[in-house]
Amino acid sequence: MDLLGTAIFLAIKSLIFIMGMFLGAAYLTLLERKFAGHVQQRPGPLHVGPHGFLQPIADALKVLTKEDLVPDNVDKVLFYLASLMAFVPAIMILAVVPFGEPFTIFGIEIQPYISDLNVGLLLALAFGSISIYGVIFAGWASNSKYPMIGGLRKAAVLIGYEVALGFALAGPIMMAGSFSLREIVEAQQGMWFIIPNILAFVVVVFCVLAETGRTPFDVQEAEAELVGGYVTEYTGMKFGLFPLAEWYIATFVLSAITVILFFGGWQPLPLLGWLPIPEFLWFFIKVFLLFMFFLWVHWTLPRYRVDQITEMAWKVMLPLALANILIVAVWIIIFG
Amino acid sequence: MELNATGFWVFSSLAVLSAIGVVFFRNIIYAVLSLISTLIMVSGLFFTMGAELIGALQILIYAVAIVVFYVLVISTVPEFKGQAFETKYMLISVPVGFLIFLELAFVSLYGAWSSNTGIFTQELIQQVGNTKAVATLLFTKYLFPFEVASLILLVAMIGAIVIGRKDHVIDEEAEK
Amino acid sequence: MQLWISQGEVESIKGKFPDILEERGDNFTSILINKKQLIELLTYLKEQLNYKMFIDFFCIDYPLHTPRFQGVYLLFNPEKKRRVAVKCWAEDNSLPSVINLWKGAKWSEREAWDMFGVRFEGHKNLVRMFLWEGYQYHPLRKDFPLEGYKDTYLPSLNLKEGETPAHNYDPYHTPLPSMEDLERTEKARIKKKNQIVLNWGPLHPGTHGTIWFLFDMEGEVVQECDIILGQLHRGVEKIAENITYTQFIPYTDRMDYISALCSQVAYVNTVEKLLGVEPPEKAKWIRTMMCELQRINSHLLWLGTYALDLGALTIFLYTFREREKIMDIIEGIAGIRLNSTYIRIGGVAKDLPEGALDVISHFVKDFPEKLKEYETILTKNRVWLKRNVNLGVITEEDVYSYGLTGVVARASGVPYDIRAIQPTDAYDKVDFEIPLGKVGDCYDRYLVRIEEMKQSVEIVKQCVNKLKDMKDDKYISTENPYVLPTLEEVFNSIEAMVKDFNLRIYGEQAPEGEIYLSGENPRGELGFYINSKGEGKPYRLRIRSGAFYNLQVFTELIKGKTVADAVVLLGSLDPVVGETDR
Amino acid sequence: MAVKVKYVERPQLTNRERILFIDFIKGMGITIKNFFRKTITTAYPFEKLTPPIRFRGTHAHRVKDGKEPPSFKVLERFMDIQEGESRCVGCYMCQQACPVPELFNIQTTQTEDGKKKVIRFDMNLLNCMYCGLCTEACPVDCLIMTDIYETASYHRAGTVIHMEDMTKRAVDFDTRRGNEPDRIWIDDEQRSKLWGQIKWS
Amino acid sequence: MAIKHNNGIILTTVEEVLSWGRRNSLWPASVGLACCAIEMMHTAASRFDTDRLGIIFRGSPRQSDVLIVAGTVVNKVAPMLKLIYDQMPDPKWVISMGGCASAGGPFPTYATLQGVDRIIPVDVYVPGCPPTPQALLWGILELQKKIKAKKEGKVWEEIPIKEVPTASQPIKTKSPFGF
Amino acid sequence: MTGYFALLVFGLTALGLGAGLLLLNRLIAPRIKDPMEGYTYECGVPLYDKTSHLSLEQKYYLLGLLLVLFDLEAAFVLPWAAIFRDIAQISPGFIFTEMFIFLFILILGYIYAWKKGALKWQ
Amino acid sequence: MVPYEYYVALSGLLMVLGLIGVAIRRNIIALLISTELMLNAVNIAFVAFDMKLGEVAGQVFVFFILTIAAAEAAIGLGLIMAIYRLRKDVDTETLTELKQ
Numbered sequence A: 001m002d003l004l005g006t007a008i009f010l011a012i013k014s015l016i017f018i019m020g021m022f023l024g025a026a027y028l029t030l031l032e033r034k035f036a037g038h039v040q041q042r043p044g045p046l047h048v049g050p051h052g053f054l055q056p057i058a059d060a061l062k063v064l065t066k067e068d069l070v071p072d073n074v075d076k077v078l079f080y081l082a083s084l085m086a087f088v089p090a091i092m093i094l095a096v097v098p099f100g101e102p103f104t105i106f107g108i109e110i111q112p113y114i115s116d117l118n119v120g121l122l123l124a125l126a127f128g129s130i131s132i133y134g135v136i137f138a139g140w141a142s143n144s145k146y147p148m149i150g151g152l153r154k155a156a157v158l159i160g161y162e163v164a165l166g167f168a169l170a171g172p173i174m175m176a177g178s179f180s181l182r183e184i185v186e187a188q189q190g191m192w193f194i195i196p197n198i199l200a201f202v203v204v205v206f207c208v209l210a211e212t213g214r215t216p217f218d219v220q221e222a223e224a225e226l227v228g229g230y231v232t233e234y235t236g237m238k239f240g241l242f243p244l245a246e247w248y249i250a251t252f253v254l255s256a257i258t259v260i261l262f263f264g265g266w267q268p269l270p271l272l273g274w275l276p277i278p279e280f281l282w283f284f285i286k287v288f289l290l291f292m293f294f295l296w297v298h299w300t301l302p303r304y305r306v307d308q309i310t311e312m313a314w315k316v317m318l319p320l321a322l323a324n325i326l327i328v329a330v331w332i333i334i335f336g
Numbered sequence B: 001m002e003l004n005a006t007g008f009w010v011f012s013s014l015a016v017l018s019a020i021g022v023v024f025f026r027n028i029i030y031a032v033l034s035l036i037s038t039l040i041m042v043s044g045l046f047f048t049m050g051a052e053l054i055g056a057l058q059i060l061i062y063a064v065a066i067v068v069f070y071v072l073v074i075s076t077v078p079e080f081k082g083q084a085f086e087t088k089y090m091l092i093s094v095p096v097g098f099l100i101f102l103e104l105a106f107v108s109l110y111g112a113w114s115s116n117t118g119i120f121t122q123e124l125i126q127q128v129g130n131t132k133a134v135a136t137l138l139f140t141k142y143l144f145p146f147e148v149a150s151l152i153l154l155v156a157m158i159g160a161i162v163i164g165r166k167d168h169v170i171d172e173e174a175e176k
Numbered sequence C: 001m002q003l004w005i006s007q008g009e010v011e012s013i014k015g016k017f018p019d020i021l022e023e024r025g026d027n028f029t030s031i032l033i034n035k036k037q038l039i040e041l042l043t044y045l046k047e048q049l050n051y052k053m054f055i056d057f058f059c060i061d062y063p064l065h066t067p068r069f070q071g072v073y074l075l076f077n078p079e080k081k082r083r084v085a086v087k088c089w090a091e092d093n094s095l096p097s098v099i100n101l102w103k104g105a106k107w108s109e110r111e112a113w114d115m116f117g118v119r120f121e122g123h124k125n126l127v128r129m130f131l132w133e134g135y136q137y138h139p140l141r142k143d144f145p146l147e148g149y150k151d152t153y154l155p156s157l158n159l160k161e162g163e164t165p166a167h168n169y170d171p172y173h174t175p176l177p178s179m180e181d182l183e184r185t186e187k188a189r190i191k192k193k194n195q196i197v198l199n200w201g202p203l204h205p206g207t208h209g210t211i212w213f214l215f216d217m218e219g220e221v222v223q224e225c226d227i228i229l230g231q232l233h234r235g236v237e238k239i240a241e242n243i244t245y246t247q248f249i250p251y252t253d254r255m256d257y258i259s260a261l262c263s264q265v266a267y268v269n270t271v272e273k274l275l276g277v278e279p280p281e282k283a284k285w286i287r288t289m290m291c292e293l294q295r296i297n298s299h300l301l302w303l304g305t306y307a308l309d310l311g312a313l314t315i316f317l318y319t320f321r322e323r324e325k326i327m328d329i330i331e332g333i334a335g336i337r338l339n340s341t342y343i344r345i346g347g348v349a350k351d352l353p354e355g356a357l358d359v360i361s362h363f364v365k366d367f368p369e370k371l372k373e374y375e376t377i378l379t380k381n382r383v384w385l386k387r388n389v390n391l392g393v394i395t396e397e398d399v400y401s402y403g404l405t406g407v408v409a410r411a412s413g414v415p416y417d418i419r420a421i422q423p424t425d426a427y428d429k430v431d432f433e434i435p436l437g438k439v440g441d442c443y444d445r446y447l448v449r450i451e452e453m454k455q456s457v458e459i460v461k462q463c464v465n466k467l468k469d470m471k472d473d474k475y476i477s478t479e480n481p482y483v484l485p486t487l488e489e490v491f492n493s494i495e496a497m498v499k500d501f502n503l504r505i506y507g508e509q510a511p512e513g514e515i516y517l518s519g520e521n522p523r524g525e526l527g528f529y530i531n532s533k534g535e536g537k538p539y540r541l542r543i544r545s546g547a548f549y550n551l552q553v554f555t556e557l558i559k560g561k562t563v564a565d566a567v568v569l570l571g572s573l574d575p576v577v578g579e580t581d582r
Numbered sequence D: 001m002a003v004k005v006k007y008v009e010r011p012q013l014t015n016r017e018r019i020l021f022i023d024f025i026k027g028m029g030i031t032i033k034n035f036f037r038k039t040i041t042t043a044y045p046f047e048k049l050t051p052p053i054r055f056r057g058t059h060a061h062r063v064k065d066g067k068e069p070p071s072f073k074v075l076e077r078f079m080d081i082q083e084g085e086s087r088c089v090g091c092y093m094c095q096q097a098c099p100v101p102e103l104f105n106i107q108t109t110q111t112e113d114g115k116k117k118v119i120r121f122d123m124n125l126l127n128c129m130y131c132g133l134c135t136e137a138c139p140v141d142c143l144i145m146t147d148i149y150e151t152a153s154y155h156r157a158g159t160v161i162h163m164e165d166m167t168k169r170a171v172d173f174d175t176r177r178g179n180e181p182d183r184i185w186i187d188d189e190q191r192s193k194l195w196g197q198i199k200w201s
Numbered sequence E: 001m002a003i004k005h006n007n008g009i010i011l012t013t014v015e016e017v018l019s020w021g022r023r024n025s026l027w028p029a030s031v032g033l034a035c036c037a038i039e040m041m042h043t044a045a046s047r048f049d050t051d052r053l054g055i056i057f058r059g060s061p062r063q064s065d066v067l068i069v070a071g072t073v074v075n076k077v078a079p080m081l082k083l084i085y086d087q088m089p090d091p092k093w094v095i096s097m098g099g100c101a102s103a104g105g106p107f108p109t110y111a112t113l114q115g116v117d118r119i120i121p122v123d124v125y126v127p128g129c130p131p132t133p134q135a136l137l138w139g140i141l142e143l144q145k146k147i148k149a150k151k152e153g154k155v156w157e158e159i160p161i162k163e164v165p166t167a168s169q170p171i172k173t174k175s176p177f178g179f
Numbered sequence F: 001m002t003g004y005f006a007l008l009v010f011g012l013t014a015l016g017l018g019a020g021l022l023l024l025n026r027l028i029a030p031r032i033k034d035p036m037e038g039y040t041y042e043c044g045v046p047l048y049d050k051t052s053h054l055s056l057e058q059k060y061y062l063l064g065l066l067l068v069l070f071d072l073e074a075a076f077v078l079p080w081a082a083i084f085r086d087i088a089q090i091s092p093g094f095i096f097t098e099m100f101i102f103l104f105i106l107i108l109g110y111i112y113a114w115k116k117g118a119l120k121w122q
Numbered sequence G: 001m002v003p004y005e006y007y008v009a010l011s012g013l014l015m016v017l018g019l020i021g022v023a024i025r026r027n028i029i030a031l032l033i034s035t036e037l038m039l040n041a042v043n044i045a046f047v048a049f050d051m052k053l054g055e056v057a058g059q060v061f062v063f064f065i066l067t068i069a070a071a072e073a074a075i076g077l078g079l080i081m082a083i084y085r086l087r088k089d090v091d092t093e094t095l096t097e098l099k100q
């Protein structure tokens, strides 16, 4: 029964994490809308609650009580499964992301993460790429042309950038000598990995943009071309899970991983170490800044055509990632 | 450890169930779905055996890359018509499979592998961790097969491109 | 400026085709030929006399004449800058098709079939243009009533039994197409040859209105494309035949609703030429200024939606911010933001209000800065370059063959600009340059439009300077018998009231004759052909819309491109459905 | 005037710009610059833009209040119009001028003393295109267009306006804005959000 | 609502919360047909910014709650529009923007549909040609009122219609929970 | 091991929550049948042809091929990267050349694919 | 600790299932998928022996099996492409022809 006890404890902890992520993602939508608004000289959500603070709640309620419409020609099982398949892997990445060192409050040790694994980074990569199924199956199950094209497009983009991402991760791994995200952060005591890994960072930024479907890579739901992309036929909560997973949860989690890999995770910003800010807050500050950066890019740039994106993945990003490996290898051999 | 045992039973039963699904689902897309499920379950089994690196790579390479390849091809192929099964082969395949199964069991029980010990002992593995152990072995002792793997991949790529390409399209671009 | 075929050329034609009939007027010169020699004559005009640009083709219905329908071809000589009209009676309700000479004739012939029921021998796919397959009537025939035949019982769903919401409410309605009809319409257009046929539009965010595209696709690559128009066909040409010249002005707004003022100016200029009205100087300058403001407005909308189609979401809102300013100006001057019925025959509806020039000069001072911002984001952006450069190249040949006008023609290096060829209003007094492109791809069209906005700003500046000195001039020449008096005059004098009554009730009794005149719309040449039989209403009013012809080339450009390119191509052609469908 | 043509320049992206992402950075600079600008939004139900005096909104009937033009004085003789009632003399000119005459429903009667009275003046605003031709045709300065635009309704009949409403509207309009000069718009706070400071001459 | 009408306080509260969510997150399907669509775009743009009220335009009808029919509906488009309406998930509303959509507008011709309410039920009519963005926003606010009234079990005839013989003043006080 | 167990529990919780939300949506949302509500959306027009699944396309095949091969390559590179630091202290030249021979061979394939136009995604 | 024989048994079971799949499926893609199942069975066996012997060599071999699986998939699907191009359709009959 020890097992059951652990399981229940873990389930509660997971639930807290997931709920936190849900709420976080909901408010990230508000953040995005506010940011987009101000970039465009308008205030964004304003009247639903003070400064639009209740807007995400209203949206969530609305989406939850929309008719659950299943079109005639769809593959019903797959249709429902696809939205789960997009959502679960995206949130699973959260489980391997550490938000800080374990710390003790009132004598209880608290681990600000679900699991700290030796192969954490690999699993994050793996989960990140499993979400590709959600996209393809959503397109396929809908049995409609726009979703089909949108799904395949997104799949093509994900594929291209996943490979580049895999190679780009090699740099930080080489520096830290481990797949464990915690160890990677610890290895950045003296110097952040951005220093020799600048190429990898560029690649990772592009990959995150591509995987989360933000401009210049938002081909899958390019409104002007494909209406809603692979979610065109989705209604209600089935639909709600997609943007939640793709635009917010995935962006957040991948930003977190990027911060861990290149910006020293929860270590304070340089020269600001004296500030009385707890570790995980530093981490959130960095993630927030990176997230804002992605938003900023999203609301500025036009989008590529899908073949240009994949071509860029193979012809620019992959060589860059390989070059990064070479540079880091030489760096390690020279500087130890 | 209780956790391992539970894990084994859960994962293995699910793996077998989904494997049955792979074999008997008429709709190819469901078969592939079951395959994904099987692969993930197998990866879970790897984790219960302590093979972390392999477990992670199983998901990364197998459950994602290879199956995505299948899915891409399937989802762009018009639906297959006709009868999905040929039951007459069932009669042959079951005994043959059973034979192979017996053989495997025999080999394993008599420890045909015991002679082949590597540079790692159990303690060493515990110490450096499974990941590094596997990696070190791969890049030292099995260096030669490792390089051969790259050749295999190269050949596979060239072969596949040659087989799978549509001549007129690609040659036009090659000329450019 | 003499814009019609010269006497000498007609003589040379007469040498070859002795039995032509020349009709020469100040504003229209036509050659009537019989059906047998039509193709020969057109070929001669195209190849020998260099009338190689196709402007328009349309039909006129004379119910009492046999043969009943007359086809009119309008051609243009880009070197000598001369136009000619060729008329031909449609014997047996049919005419030879000229799509082998000009590809641009394809749609206008379809339109003639749709609207008049005239057949075209040799037309490959003569289907309904604006209405659907299965529609029984040809609406532009004189015997077809404007409101159609109301034979379907189709009451409002919001009413309770027996309720009538308004005095002009009729529960009976003209027939609607069924889904099968629409499906037949689709299938008549295009044969499926490749993997899938995708419906793109009409109710789609990327199609700039309700254009309905059918893409026959191999994967994502479009192999064959056809366009179904008519999702905004409101029967404007038919309406024009039923109302007076002044009453038609608001409808010109609603055709090309993005550049309402330009359309009004083009229309009013035509009517004024027909009536012989000369607007006062001040009105001319106001018109020019408003036109150019509207052009900036229109190009801004284009830039915004184009950027939106290409994914640059923020530009869209930035351009709309500037548009709001222009809308504010127009609202302050004319009273309505979008469909501002501001131009009147003989001048403009109201004088410029106090402060208008201040606001406009504030705007033109401010605007180039903002334009620079957009350019900083877009022009040299690598994504933008990748999406635009060398896509959809239109050659000079295509321009003539399809009758492309406006920016699309100019981006291909054809300096075809009505403002320069046939200046109306104050265009001959202002200083501006016509931007031209060298390659003719989408990027050139983008650059040309940006440059045009800059030129428009210059023109507006000149107009503002000029208008500052004209504070107290008259803005409408009410002394002319055809021009409606202003309210003050009506209030204060009986004669003006009687004149007003007469003009309102009987309309402007235009002298008999024909006229074709055009204006440079942001979307190309917007031409009006008016056939007056001396009544208060036009006998036939034909609108030659730039977007209608520009859109035709899309089917050619899209071949072998993907859907993602379709938005770029369509955006760079910048059609407005209100104008294509009328 | 000679036609001047000008070939547009096609800018190129240099390699330095390409490698350093100068194009992206510049663009993002613009967006962030706008981020720090003030918003231009009019928060509609809480703040309202005042339409310019020339705004063509819902129609209204001016009433007989002693400010009539001379033409009304002439026509009034045949009419039975009390003070405070609509000035309309039932001349049907608005309907004549309107491109969509069906939208009007004007009825007049003869009173006992031989005078004419307008008993019904309905306009179906759903068919109107707010072109203002009717107001320009009205010889007695009766039919005007006000600055009222909030006319949404739950049913069609709600959008048909009657004479009583129209007179009320006109009175309201004239009291609020009757004395405004013919200015392009009121330079209030809402406008300056978008426009900034304008130099008025 | 699947939850039946019930006088229980809890259900009423739940319904009220749901109705609040719905009316504060009205996503219109962007069906732009003609001139009015331009003004609809302007309503969504910075000057008037529908996003303030939680209104964002969606491309696909499957994810939208309100169909703003903006522009002339000609006969040929009518069946398509009906299809789009059918494809929207419940609960759904329709705003008919502009004269054309509401009653054919200035086009009483053979080609135009004389009012979109002949094929789909309309909740709010917004007259104007085109209605200014503020007029459209007013229409949306009216729709929100209607949704609120429906929660109270009323039908639209009972909702007090604010006749606007005169201009209205800006609302002074903001509710902390939105509309 | 507990780490993986936690992962499992987390995954199940997420799955349960996602499924629960879908179920909740299905339960409480209204279901009013409209005549054509199941019709596939294609801009509101009747479908020209009902097939929506594209038939076999080479580009996806090539894409999948590249994914498999390069992902596998990454699978070799990543463990290598993990031990690089440790071994580099002992014999940097060995570990370095070893991987770069491997990469070199694959870069050959990459160049071949590039030359053959397989990277160009039509 | 779960005895390694259990894992081997599981591996055998999967192997059998894979074999059945190969035998009875007429669809060439399903055939390839079944092969993947068999390869997985082998993987499990390898890792199980490793567990028994306290070794990691077996896991190294899994790497090579992954390589082979990838190559197999690449070539197998390449063949489908080739057939498709030749026949312009992937009909069952065509595929069975190949199988026999």
Ligand code: SF4
Pocket (backbone or CB within 6 Å): D097, D098, D099, D100, D103, D127, D128, D129, D130, D131, D132, D133, D134, D135
């Ligand atoms: S504004 Fe125009 S359409 Fe409306 S009633 Fe007056 S004249 Fe008629």
Ligand code: SF4
Pocket (backbone or CB within 6 Å): D087, D088, D089, D090, D091, D092, D093, D094, D095, D106, D137, D138, D139, D140, D142, D143
């Ligand atoms: S024109 Fe004026 S006076 Fe004449 S009927 Fe119309 S509103 Fe009345």
Ligand code: SF4
Pocket (backbone or CB within 6 Å): C254, C339, D129, E034, E035, E036, E037, E070, E071, E072, E097, E098, E099, E100, E101, E105, E106, E128, E129, E130, E131
């Ligand atoms: S109501 Fe007026 S603005 Fe709106 S679509 Fe109709 S004509 Fe255009």
